[in-house]
Amino acid sequence: MTQTVNFEVNGKSVSVTPLSDDTPLLDVLRITLGLMGTRFGCGLEQCGCCTVLIDGAAEKSCAKPVYSVAGKAVVTIEGLGTKEKPHPLQQAFLDEQAGQCGYCLSGIIVSAKALLDKNPAPTRAEIAAALDGNICRCGSHNRILRAIEKAAVVMRNGGGR
Amino acid sequence: MNAPLPAMLHDNPRLDRWIAFPTRGKVTVLTGRVELGQGVLTAMAQIASDELDVSLARIGVHSGDTETTPNEGYTAGSMSIQAGGIALRQACADVRALFMAAAAKRLACDPHVLSVRDGAILRDGQPTGEDYWTLAPQVNLAVAATGAGAAKPVSAFVAIGANTPRLDLPDKVFGAPAFIHDMRLPGMRHARVVRQPSRGASIATIDEAAIKRAAKAPVTLVRNGNFLAIVGDDETAVDRAAVAALTAINWNNVEQPAASQQEAAWLLQRPMVDIKFGAPEGTDTQGKQRFEATYTRGYLAHASISPSCGLALFKDGHLTVWTHCQGVFPLRGALARTLKLAPEQITVQHVQGSGCYGHNGADDAAADAAIIAMQTPGVPVRLRWRREEEFVYEPKTSAMVVKVRALVDANGKPADWTAEIWSGTHNGRPGSGANLLAAYALPEHPADPPLNDVPESNGGGATRNAEPLYDIPQKRILQHLVAETPVRVSSLRGLGAMPNVFALECAIDELAERAGVDPVAYRLSITGDPRARAVIEKVATMAKWDPQATGGTGIGSGIGFARYKNKAAYGAVVVELEVEEEIRLRHVWAAADAGLVVNPDGAINQLEGGIIQSASWVLKEQVRFDNGVASFDWETYPVLKFSEVPEIDIQLINTRDPVPLGVGEATAGPTAAAIGNAVSHALGARIRDLPLTRERIMAALLKD
Numbered sequence: 001m002t003q004t005v006n007f008e009v010n011g012k013s014v015s016v017t018p019l020s021d022d023t024p025l026l027d028v029l030r031i032t033l034g035l036m037g038t039r040f041g042c043g044l045e046q047c048g049c050c051t052v053l054i055d056g057a058a059e060k061s062c063a064k065p066v067y068s069v070a071g072k073a074v075v076t077i078e079g080l081g082t083k084e085k086p087h088p089l090q091q092a093f094l095d096e097q098a099g100q101c102g103y104c105l106s107g108i109i110v111s112a113k114a115l116l117d118k119n120p121a122p123t124r125a126e127i128a129a130a131l132d133g134n135i136c137r138c139g140s141h142n143r144i145l146r147a148i149e150k151a152a153v154v155m156r157n158g159g160g161r
Numbered sequence: 162m163n164a165p166l167p168a169m170l171h172d173n174p175r176l177d178r179w180i181a182f183p184t185r186g187k188v189t190v191l192t193g194r195v196e197l198g199q200g201v202l203t204a205m206a207q208i209a210s211d212e213l214d215v216s217l218a219r220i221g222v223h224s225g226d227t228e229t230t231p232n233e234g235y236t237a238g239s240m241s242i243q244a245g246g247i248a249l250r251q252a253c254a255d256v257r258a259l260f261m262a263a264a265a266k267r268l269a270c271d272p273h274v275l276s277v278r279d280g281a282i283l284r285d286g287q288p289t290g291e292d293y294w295t296l297a298p299q300v301n302l303a304v305a306a307t308g309a310g311a312a313k314p315v316s317a318f319v320a321i322g323a324n325t326p327r328l329d330l331p332d333k334v335f336g337a338p339a340f341i342h343d344m345r346l347p348g349m350r351h352a353r354v355v356r357q358p359s360r361g362a363s364i365a366t367i368d369e370a371a372i373k374r375a376a377k378a379p380v381t382l383v384r385n386g387n388f389l390a391i392v393g394d395d396e397t398a399v400d401r402a403a404v405a406a407l408t409a410i411n412w413n414n415v416e417q418p419a420a421s422q423q424e425a426a427w428l429l430q431r432p433m434v435d436i437k438f439g440a441p442e443g444t445d446t447q448g449k450q451r452f453e454a455t456y457t458r459g460y461l462a463h464a465s466i467s468p469s470c471g472l473a474l475f476k477d478g479h480l481t482v483w484t485h486c487q488g489v490f491p492l493r494g495a496l497a498r499t500l501k502l503a504p505e506q507i508t509v510q511h512v513q514g515s516g517c518y519g520h521n522g523a524d525d526a527a528a529d530a531a532i533i534a535m536q537t538p539g540v541p542v543r544l545r546w547r548r549e550e551e552f553v554y555e556p557k558t559s560a561m562v563v564k565v566r567a568l569v570d571a572n573g574k575p576a577d578w579t580a581e582i583w584s585g586t587h588n589g590r591p592g593s594g595a596n597l598l599a600a601y602a603l604p605e606h607p608a609d610p611p612l613n614d615v616p617e618s619n620g621g622g623a624t625r626n627a628e629p630l631y632d633i634p635q636k637r638i639l640q641h642l643v644a645e646t647p648v649r650v651s652s653l654r655g656l657g658a659m660p661n662v663f664a665l666e667c668a669i670d671e672l673a674e675r676a677g678v679d680p681v682a683y684r685l686s687i688t689g690d691p692r693a694r695a696v697i698e699k700v701a702t703m704a705k706w707d708p709q710a711t712g713g714t715g716i717g718s719g720i721g722f723a724r725y726k727n728k729a730a731y732g733a734v735v736v737e738l739e740v741e742e743e744i745r746l747r748h749v750w751a752a753a754d755a756g757l758v759v760n761p762d763g764a765i766n767q768l769e770g771g772i773i774q775s776a777s778w779v780l781k782e783q784v785r786f787d788n789g790v791a792s793f794d795w796e797t798y799p800v801l802k803f804s805e806v807p808e809i810d811i812q813l814i815n816t817r818d819p820v821p822l823g824v825g826e827a828t829a830g831p832t833a834a835a836i837g838n839a840v841s842h843a844l845g846a847r848i849r850d851l852p853l854t855r856e857r858i859m860a861a862l863l864k865d
Contacts, residue, residue, distance in 0.1 A: 019397050020377045027397045036343035037336020041466055042548040043400075046795040049466060077336030086335070093334045097326060097762055100770055101198025102333025103340065103466045103515035131803040135795060137466045138198050138516040139773030140766065141806040 007069045009033060010079030018066050025061040025069055026050045029076060037077035037106050041135075048134030051107035052076050058114035060133070077106040080113060088159045089113060092151035093144070100138030108134045112148045120156050124149065163308035169193070169248035173231035174305035176259075179252035180209070182297040186280070188213060188220050192249060193233025194241040195225040195487065196329055198516040199825055200763035201241045203328045207759050208246050210320035211313060212253030214277035215293070217320060222328070225489045225511025235488035235590065237519065237652065238620060239729050239823025242759055246821060254310030256302060263296045264289070315757065315817050322816065324762040329513070341470045341485050341512035346541035349472075351396040353403035353547065354529045355389040356554055357602040358789075359416045363387050368409040375405030383536050388602035390533050392542065403547065418647035418786040425457035425560035425850075428583040432644045434612060439628065439637035444577040449568040452575075452672060456565070456664035458851040459783035460557040461653055462798055467515035468546040469522035469555070473534035480507045480534065484527035485514025488590070492524050495591030496531055498607040499600045518774065520590050520651040522546055522555040528597035552798060553790040554598060558653030559585035559646055561623060563664035573676025574687055577635040580627040580665065582657070585643050587622030588615045589651030598649075614642055615656060620726035626658040626830055629665050630724050631687040647786060655725070655826040659775060662723045662830025663837055663851065670719070670838045671847065679708035680720050680838065690724075692754050692815065696733040697722055699752035699814055704735035713845030715740055719838025721831035725823065730755035732827035734772065736835040738807075740843045742855050744780055746807035749832065755824035758816040765811045767825045772809055775832035777801035783852050 004017045009029070016032050024043075029035045029052070041049030043062045050062040053075035061074075081087030086094070089109050099105050108131060115122060115130040122130070127148050128141075136144065166174070173179070173193070181189040190209045196202045202222040210217045224230060233245050257277065264282045265272035268289055276283045282291040332339035364387050372391065373380060378398035383390045391406060393399045421427065472483040480502060486492050489509040497504045509527070517523060530544035546554075561584040568577035589596055593610035600606040615622035627638045673683035681701045688694050700706075700720070710718060717740070722733040731754040737747045749772050758764045777800045784798065785791040792798035833851070841847045846861040 019395060020401075023397050027400075031396055035336075036338040039340070039467065040342065040545075041468075042795060044548060044794055047466060081335070083331055083335055090334045094326065094330060097324075097330065097766065099198075099327075099330055099333060100200075100766060101466070101513075101516035102330060105333050106336045109334065125804070128803040128806070134803070135466060135800060136803075137464060137518075137774070137800065139770030139806075141773060141801075141803050142769065142809055143766070145803070 005070045008073040022065050025064045025066045028066045048107040051110045058111045088154040089151040092147040096143045096147040098143035098147040104136045167248040177302040178231045180256045185294045190222045191230040192224045193231045194245045195236045195511040204759040207320040215280045227509045232490040239825040242821045243823040254312040255306045258310035263300045349541040351399045352390050352392045352544040355406040357387050360601045362412045362415045365411040365413045371409040372402045376402035386604040417789040420787045422647035423786040425562045428643045433641040436640040440635040444635045452567040456563045456849045458660040460560045463518045463521040465515050465521045468551040469526035470545045471527035471530035472543050473530035474541040475534040475538050482509045483512045486523040491592040499595045519653040525598040528599045549793045552793045556649045556651035559650040561660040565668040575633045578633045581639040583641045584623035585646035585650040586614045587656040623657040625656045627661040655829045658830045663833040666721045666834030667837045696731045696752040700733040704750040712842045717839040717843025719835045721834030723830045725827045729823035730827035732831045734831040734835040736839045738839045748808045751811045754815045755822045756818040757821040764824045768828045771828040772832045775829040779833045779836045
């Protein structure tokens with residue numbers, strides 16, 4: 001017996017009735033709500049492709065039952081910025097050309113947002129540690145770290161949100 | 162007399178297969194090369210921008226489409242620019258020449274007074290009112306290339322050599338539906354395959370009720386022989402059913418790889434085909450010292466970050482397949498043979514997936530989708546693999562044993578070199594036969610091609626880079642192509658180059674140590690090729706290489722060098738690391754000579770990715786067997802993490818040489834060797850088996 005669950009996605013209230021009690025948040029985001037930016041990588045909370053913010057904390061959405069976010073605020077990569085008005089992290093990733101295939105980037109950018117919201121001036125080691133739950137298989141790690149350092153400076157100087 | 166056409170243009174001579182002027186102010190570049198995260202579409206746009214004299218903003222790129230683009234085989238082997246880019250360049254030059262001739266005719270002037278600026282035709286530098294688009298109706302591009310167009314000299318390049326930002330990156334940074342996984346077609350149904358556990362396994366029993374109960378929404382089972390799929394409108398339900406099916410279906414005749422087959426040494430005693438290359442055996446051993454050492458590497462997974470995905474629609478007798486594979490034309494051929502269709506009845510279109518690094522599950526997922534679509538005509542099918550499925554069923558790269566034997570002259574230099582190699586094939590791609598996983602579950606499948614490996618003319622498979630580039634009077638390769646491996650094997654980035662360069666460059670270090678010569682100086686003493694010398698010297702300077710650095714302190718540095726395939730880019734890598742129980746990479750420096758570089762930042766990105774991926778292979782990766790593939794997720798197949806990635810500095814040299822050399826795989830082999838050599842330097846003990854695990858480090862320390 002499934003029930004309706006109400007929560008917030010990228011600032012908008014949503015109300016969904018999932019297939020079952022353990023329907024993952026990721027399926028609701030991608031399938032029900034059509035938000036394709038959050039990627040499926042493993043379904044095992046191991047690779048980080050599906051990372052979203054839940055009440056500001058970076059969380060993996062692929063195995064998290066949608067019921068667990070009832071009443072909470074979810075932010076996905078689509079909620080950060082747009083091509084017209086990019087978030088400083090997104091701009092920094094473009095400036096540093098920080099990516100190869102790009103499949104991991106949504107989760108990495110969201111993880112970085114959670115880190116910078118909590119720690120506006122992280123060391124490179126702190127950034128790397130915060131991203132250890134995100135796998136990049138192409139080897140764009142150092143570009144990604146540089147981009148996040150750059151975004152941190154912009155955000156400290158008032159460019160953040 | 163025109164120069165011979167580049168091979169890809171010779172094979173696909175029609176100019177309208179390369180360039181189109183679809184709408185006013187726009188140019189479409191058509192390429193058989195596909196985007197795998199390496200930035201190739203951007204590089205192709207840069208090439209066309211220079212050769213056609215149109216701004217990048219006007220250029221769109223369409224790639225990997227059997228209906229419209231050239232057939233360039235696979236996007237593999239670092240050949241996209243070296244072969245595909247060169248062909249596009251000449252095609253553009255020919256197109257430009259046709260337009261100049263048409264303009265000269267219309268303007269009644271000598272073509273030599275004409276030029277092009279952003280698509281507009283100028284006469285003596287002044288506007289003429291004509292441009293590519295006003296002339297396009299009069300210019301027939303459905304003609305064969307002649308090579309009559311003069312490609313520009315390097316000095317005239319503007320876009321080529323610039324760090325143009327990647328055209329595809331914004332969609333990925335903003336979370337747009339950039340990947341095949343994000344495609345949605347009207348009326349589309351989702352599917353998962355219940356994988357045949359091994360070739361020859363047959364379905365014994367199916368508890369269909371249990372599968373449907375687990376789904377919690379309607380799903381149907383689609384079966385053809387021992388190919389079984391679950392299809393439904395709700396992807397979550399289909400996924401649940403697929404997981405339930407793992408235990409709800411029993412199979413007969415299952416064969417699984419055993420733990421005893423896991424290590425490369427298992428290959429030594431198998432049925433094999435022996436192939437010899439190079440100098441005859443029997444060099445005079447008088448006055449020469451013998452050196453022999455054996456190096457091994459286990460099976461590796463591509464471990465793409467996205468599980469493979471394919472879409473297919475069979476409608477009105479025509480099959481359309483969307484895939485992230487590396488070769489749409491070879492896949493079309495394999496699908497035609499498997500499904501008993503004519504190639505003309507099949508369209509294959511590339512859509513981006515995650516990085517593949519070779520032949521991963523992409524072709525197989527496309528075949529899965531196609532087989533289901535054939536049984537559900539008119540219904541678009543989206544098939545996605547599960548993570549475990551990707552790890553277990555993707556083709557692996559073969560384990561390899563490389564035995565190096567050398568005769569060393571009185572000066573301590575190698576006079577005779579033998580690389581003896583045991584490996585499965587590196588050529589398991591669709592292309593002949595089927596080589597599509599699901600084909601073997603069908604009641605009939607095309608005959609397998611005879612045992613073969615990638616030919617030497619394409620750089621070889623298991624033999625790739627086995628021959629040292631160094632000045633050694635006698636060099637030979639003895640290849641043992643092992644007929645059957647415990648798991649399906651095929652192409653992974655660089656094929657045999659990584660284990661071969663690891664072996665030969667570690668052996669060179671061992672010879673340098675015997676000779677009492679610094680490894681950099683030793684390499685230079687046996688290297689006449691000036692471009693090889695230049696990258697070795699460059700990287701030594703970058704790393705502030707210290708010939709006097711003491712070994713055995715727990716901190717070490719090492720060098721590795723190779724010219725990829727002995728005919729593509731030159732790469733030299735220095736690694737500095739520390740070893741306690743585990744290895745921690747501190748810093749990596751690399752110098753590469755890839756000749757003409759279209760996008761230097763893109764090339765550096767590829768070289769850097771090659772370094773990190775190789776470091777991951779060497780430090781962490783091996784596919785484990787334990788009555789099945791026991792590496793089935795990111796915990797059982799760990800890869801390098803952010804906190805384990807070293808600082809990396811890369812420099813390109815000789816970037817304005819007229820000839821581009823494939824760059825994407827130039828650092829992987831040298832990095833593996835540099836790590837091996839640095840570990841030996843740090844420990845004062847040599848480890849010759851990959852990966853360099855904690856157990857192997859402890860064993861090496863205890864042995865000494």
